[in-house]
Amino acid sequence: MPRLDPDRLFPLEARARDLARALYGAVADLPIVSPHGHCDPAWFAGNDRFPDPARLFVTPDHYVFRMLFSQGVPFDALGVPRADGGAVETDGRAIWRVFAANYHLLRATPPAMWIDHALEHVFGWTPPLVAATADACYDHLSDCLAQDGFRPRALFDRFGVETLATTDSALDPLEAHAAIRASDWGGHVIPTYRPDAVVDPDHEGFARNVDALGAMTGEDVSSWRSYLAAHRARRAEFVAMGARASDHGHPTARTEDLPEAEAAALYDRVRAGQASAKEAETFRGQMLTEMARMSLEDGLVMQIHAGAARNHSAAMLASHGRDMGFDIPTRTDYVTALRPLLSAHGTDPRLRVIVFTLDETAYSRELAPLAGVYPALLLGPAWWFFDSPEGMRRYREAVTETAGFYNTAGFNDDTRAFCSIPARHDVARRVDCAYLATLVATGRLAEADAHEVAQDLAYNLAKRAYRLDRA
Amino acid sequence: MPRLDPDRLFPLEARARDLARALYGAVADLPIVSPHGHCDPAWFAGNDRFPDPARLFVTPDHYVFRMLFSQGVPFDALGVPRADGGAVETDGRAIWRVFAANYHLLRATPPAMWIDHALEHVFGWTPPLVAATADACYDHLSDCLAQDGFRPRALFDRFGVETLATTDSALDPLEAHAAIRASDWGGHVIPTYRPDAVVDPDHEGFARNVDALGAMTGEDVSSWRSYLAAHRARRAEFVAMGARASDHGHPTARTEDLPEAEAAALYDRVRAGQASAKEAETFRGQMLTEMARMSLEDGLVMQIHAGAARNHSAAMLASHGRDMGFDIPTRTDYVTALRPLLSAHGTDPRLRVIVFTLDETAYSRELAPLAGVYPALLLGPAWWFFDSPEGMRRYREAVTETAGFYNTAGFNDDTRAFCSIPARHDVARRVDCAYLATLVATGRLAEADAHEVAQDLAYNLAKRAYRLDRA
Amino acid sequence: MPRLDPDRLFPLEARARDLARALYGAVADLPIVSPHGHCDPAWFAGNDRFPDPARLFVTPDHYVFRMLFSQGVPFDALGVPRADGGAVETDGRAIWRVFAANYHLLRATPPAMWIDHALEHVFGWTPPLVAATADACYDHLSDCLAQDGFRPRALFDRFGVETLATTDSALDPLEAHAAIRASDWGGHVIPTYRPDAVVDPDHEGFARNVDALGAMTGEDVSSWRSYLAAHRARRAEFVAMGARASDHGHPTARTEDLPEAEAAALYDRVRAGQASAKEAETFRGQMLTEMARMSLEDGLVMQIHAGAARNHSAAMLASHGRDMGFDIPTRTDYVTALRPLLSAHGTDPRLRVIVFTLDETAYSRELAPLAGVYPALLLGPAWWFFDSPEGMRRYREAVTETAGFYNTAGFNDDTRAFCSIPARHDVARRVDCAYLATLVATGRLAEADAHEVAQDLAYNLAKRAYRLDRA
Structure with a gap:
């Protein structure tokens, strides 16, 4: 639906x-x-092929990571690279979970509208993105990205x-x-x-x-x-x-x-x-x-x-x-x-x-x-x-x-x-x-x-x- | 209508x-x-009597001629006078034709609303103003302006x-x-x-x-x-x-x-x-x-x-x-x-x-x-x-x-x-x-x-x- | 009503x-x-107890007295105190009458909305506030303010x-x-x-x-x-x-x-x-x-x-x-x-x-x-x-x-x-x-x-x- x-x-x-x-x-x-x-x-x-969903939707998108950061989510947890050489999260799934749990912070913003549209129209994912659906969504997107049609x-x-x-x-x-x-x-x-x-x-x-x-x-x-x-x-x-x-x-x-x-x-x-x-x-x-x-x-x-x-x-x-x-x-x-x-x-x-x-x-x-x-x-x-x-x-x-x-x-x-x-x-x-x-x-x-x-x-x-x- | x-x-x-x-x-x-x-x-x-339609609606109206100019229509073609003594178009009908052919540039602007209103309510002209109607409109307005009721x-x-x-x-x-x-x-x-x-x-x-x-x-x-x-x-x-x-x-x-x-x-x-x-x-x-x-x-x-x-x-x-x-x-x-x-x-x-x-x-x-x-x-x-x-x-x-x-x-x-x-x-x-x-x-x-x-x-x-x- | x-x-x-x-x-x-x-x-x-209605709604409220002043009502008539020791109106009812007679100046402004709301919901007064109702309104509010329920x-x-x-x-x-x-x-x-x-x-x-x-x-x-x-x-x-x-x-x-x-x-x-x-x-x-x-x-x-x-x-x-x-x-x-x-x-x-x-x-x-x-x-x-x-x-x-x-x-x-x-x-x-x-x-x-x-x-x-x- x-x-x-x-x-x-x-x-x-x-x-x-x-x-x-x-x-x-x-x-x-x-x-x-x-x-x-x-x-x-x-x-x-x-x-x-594009890398994992987190590196497609979260890590490079300043619209997304700045909003999460503004509410206390550290850049490191989102895998945002540091200039000072410090370690950051590298596990795409872990990043995605943080993102999904905080996706409500983007309510009524353009990035939410773009991401909802991409999830539904590009990837065919329609459930809401929340903590409870984070893993299922990550798996779904990962499956898509493995296909040639998503190159x-x-x-x-x-x-x-x-x-x-x-x-x-x-x-x-x-x-x-x-x-x-x-x-x-x-x-x-x-x-x-x-x-x-x-x-x-x-x-x-x-x-x-x-x-x-x-x-x-x-x-x-x-x-x-x-x-x-x-x-x-x-x-x-x-x-x-x-x-x-x-x-x-x-x-x-x-x-x-x-x-x-x-x-x-x-x-x-x-x-x-x-x-x-x-x-x-x-x-x-x-x-x-x-x-x-x-x-x-x-x-x-x-x-x-x-x-x-x-x-x-x-x-x-x-x-x-x-x-x-x-x-x-x-x-x-x-x-x-x-x-x-x-x-x-x-x-x-x-x-x-x-x-x-x-x-x-x-x-x-x-x-x-x-x-x-x-x-x-x-x-x-x-x-x-x-x-x-x-x-x-x-x-x-x-x-x-x-x-x-x-x-x-x-x-x-x-x-x-x-x-x-x-x-x-x-x-x-x-x-x-x-x-x-x-x-x-x-x-x-x-x-x-x-x-x-x-x-x-x-x-x-x-x-x-x-x-x-x-x- | x-x-x-x-x-x-x-x-x-x-x-x-x-x-x-x-x-x-x-x-x-x-x-x-x-x-x-x-x-x-x-x-x-x-x-x-007011002079011809072009000199009533186009040549003196900076709202109109600036918009046409912004899309490449030279001032000279609109009869806008020069300070440096150069020649400009003086034929009212020729000016009106340029105006009509470019009237779409004024879509959804106040001057279009004012001109449409004046054409209909002051002069009784109701067709759209486009290149194909330029001459008929010019003639209609000219006839009006010749009457005492338009002094x-x-x-x-x-x-x-x-x-x-x-x-x-x-x-x-x-x-x-x-x-x-x-x-x-x-x-x-x-x-x-x-x-x-x-x-x-x-x-x-x-x-x-x-x-x-x-x-x-x-x-x-x-x-x-x-x-x-x-x-x-x-x-x-x-x-x-x-x-x-x-x-x-x-x-x-x-x-x-x-x-x-x-x-x-x-x-x-x-x-x-x-x-x-x-x-x-x-x-x-x-x-x-x-x-x-x-x-x-x-x-x-x-x-x-x-x-x-x-x-x-x-x-x-x-x-x-x-x-x-x-x-x-x-x-x-x-x-x-x-x-x-x-x-x-x-x-x-x-x-x-x-x-x-x-x-x-x-x-x-x-x-x-x-x-x-x-x-x-x-x-x-x-x-x-x-x-x-x-x-x-x-x-x-x-x-x-x-x-x-x-x-x-x-x-x-x-x-x-x-x-x-x-x-x-x-x-x-x-x-x-x-x-x-x-x-x-x-x-x-x-x-x-x-x-x-x-x-x-x-x-x-x-x-x-x-x-x-x-x- | x-x-x-x-x-x-x-x-x-x-x-x-x-x-x-x-x-x-x-x-x-x-x-x-x-x-x-x-x-x-x-x-x-x-x-x-709060003092009289004028001292509750008019004299201390800069939203109200500035608008009346802007249309020529002197501060003195509203009981607004002077720094230079000059005399101002002290009779609450007199102030209220000036206020009511000029209340239309506040049409469609937030203070009118707040005052209408307070009159109706806090004090149970619903008629319009105009010169003709000034005294009745003043009396109504005064009666309320005398009650313990309005402390x-x-x-x-x-x-x-x-x-x-x-x-x-x-x-x-x-x-x-x-x-x-x-x-x-x-x-x-x-x-x-x-x-x-x-x-x-x-x-x-x-x-x-x-x-x-x-x-x-x-x-x-x-x-x-x-x-x-x-x-x-x-x-x-x-x-x-x-x-x-x-x-x-x-x-x-x-x-x-x-x-x-x-x-x-x-x-x-x-x-x-x-x-x-x-x-x-x-x-x-x-x-x-x-x-x-x-x-x-x-x-x-x-x-x-x-x-x-x-x-x-x-x-x-x-x-x-x-x-x-x-x-x-x-x-x-x-x-x-x-x-x-x-x-x-x-x-x-x-x-x-x-x-x-x-x-x-x-x-x-x-x-x-x-x-x-x-x-x-x-x-x-x-x-x-x-x-x-x-x-x-x-x-x-x-x-x-x-x-x-x-x-x-x-x-x-x-x-x-x-x-x-x-x-x-x-x-x-x-x-x-x-x-x-x-x-x-x-x-x-x-x-x-x-x-x-x-x-x-x-x-x-x-x-x-x-x-x-x-x-």
């Missing part, structure tokens, strides 16, 4: 619910376009993924991507150029990374010009491997547009490790504008993911390292921050910049007004903590009246949890159809138009935004 | 919808009080406008207003004192403008005192022409209350063009408090419209000038900013200051708490990008619990799109009735009280706020 | 309303746990209060609390350690207060160590009197974690009255971290109520003093501010810090992400201006998806209006059940889980958060 409500996330009132059902019915099975995410291309290159490529095909973009360091040799392309498998997996490690002077190992960039490209990188040339060369390699986008994860959205001599001098200081915190921020900002200029040349779509205060707990950074759930959103000012880049290139329709925010107040105040006028600017979907039913609803309600639908970029699942991909797209499609149904029921949108927009939000806009509709 | 849903914007649940219908039914046809807007008084002085005064009367306030530079000779008053037409059109050009040291031509103010008033304006006296004299002329309010469009809501000698010295620096950016901001702030003091003398209601970053794109400012849709909201702090003015005069019930915001986060955090205690302070309605169904709903939900209904100022259409005035008031009345119906249906407001409040929000509060209920 | 709608605040759609009714039915009569508020313990120590202890018992925490200055001798404990009455009334007067260098009389703290504890307080020891000693006395928590009302949430020598030197400057505004802020921040460390020793739960700009009107502060409704919320940054405290102790599950905000934008951006990972951190309920149906709804919608239910701390009534306590808990229970019902109806939460969560939100979480479930 299925546990998921077939009408979940739809409006409650009967007519609006019927409208939502009809809209959703027409988009539910459209192919999945995933133009931004963090799956490992090696999964599809090697097509090895990465089979799941990719079963999920109906049309395109999956990974996120790859500018220093990545792209071997996994090359292997996929060389294989007889037809899945469309493409890389994304993520240059933070060679663009952010505060990144650990920055100077060493820039040297590596030089070595990979045969550029000298001792000068601003050759450093930019190295970026161009690597971007070209990404493009050759199918990339459609670059991605930039900066603490703020600040951009700069310095005169070349000034930028060159700044590069020298940065490269020598002499830059102040303020200069490092200026350099990051300058590099966003440089990347925009390269986009005008090579056509890569530029994504800006700004506004996280990384590694909030010094103690946890020391014991467990980065990406342990301690990245916290902060206020971000987009109006001032994006002005240099947008003043320089924002009205050029050949440029495409997709901006994401962790500060929801910027939707209606800053981002929708900016995207509603600059041809180069699109708004990325609700991101990270806001990739949720309420977050998506607030996004549409805050953005649409000023930016419309066509200045938004469709959905990103943005995940490294491969089995959650169908669930995430399903939530987005349901929430968007619920929103459209409400617009129709309140006389704000014609029903025929709503059907067209539903297709756009579920499929067309993502392809168009990331230029996947081009040869 | 009408295309507009007669129940648009009402709650979906049957009982709440019935309540909303009943509330709306009693206010739908109340006269329109428009105490703040940007219509051109010359329309009513000359009563000339400005006839429409004003047909719309049921009781009072229409325009916004006029402090340097405006008010000739159009004088002509209206001298005519045999009884429409109540009044000016509003907008002194930005002679108050803001960053305004281009500030010194020249202040000289002109002196010349108009016979004041010397070489001293702080005579400068203030010139303001007083011009305000008196506005009052004589029926004005009930002044309006102040500052980058922030900052106010100051300097000792007179300090203010006088600042004026000298400002007038000499020697003021720093910081001093310019201080001067603007000081002038808000001076205007409040003048309001205590002459009774003009003071409006503060704060928080827009003007002319975001330097390139567009150069090519097209101001007011091209590149004004973007920014964060505004009202608590600190208004403190000097409110500490000095905020508890004087004779003063009335109406504050508007482009930062919705200020509603519940700052503005409702301030308006809920200071007798002088009222909250203006949801403004600009937020003059929309969702914007109005968020406004009521954020404001009412702390400021109640009676610290709000009724509705402003704030428009230069004359034909949208009935539509805008209709949206506001519907959204407010929907909100009141929901309060009744959830046991938060008695039904009889809701009927009284509906009248207040649709009509009485605007008259009271702008002192239009006084002789 | 009752005036209150038995289904108030529930969802409108039939199935969700039925679910909400069922959830609410099971929690409506649970005991009231009130772990944070401002009732006067002397009421329960002396058990004297404080009787009402406490009738309300079903299981625990009531008061808020007490660190300098309070706790005599009223001692008297309650020594009495034959079994009501559980406990103090809360509120040290602002001896922690905030900007508090008037700070140096004198610190001396008094020294005198009360026998500590010398001339050194940082002995000052901290004095706090420890007083906290121990509070603990002995049943206290479970401390409470800290700072302008910002800033915390510090200075080396001891630096903190000691800062204390010397602060104590000598030589600290700058910046140093005062640093000292307050340091004291929050010190209090966290003391919490680790004595188990008191730490509450941080940050973000009010106190005494906004200088004129009103001069004429009427503090707490006159002129405290206005401001933006607060929790991410940077809490970092020193959380980096030092935030992952220690023995620590419990409950954070409150007056800046709703922090819920989803900062507080839910922080509480969703730090074991020491819980989110307090929607506070002050946001202790309202819309405020509570926004809180749940913004917080739950990231922090879940179990990182929230249940409900606080936070009131000095004793008769409003049942109304406030009733509103919270209804809003939470409405939210849960909506989650169930939209397939986001299992119905059985919703019943469990409803009990938690109404009762269990407050007990657990404040350690009232421990012996």
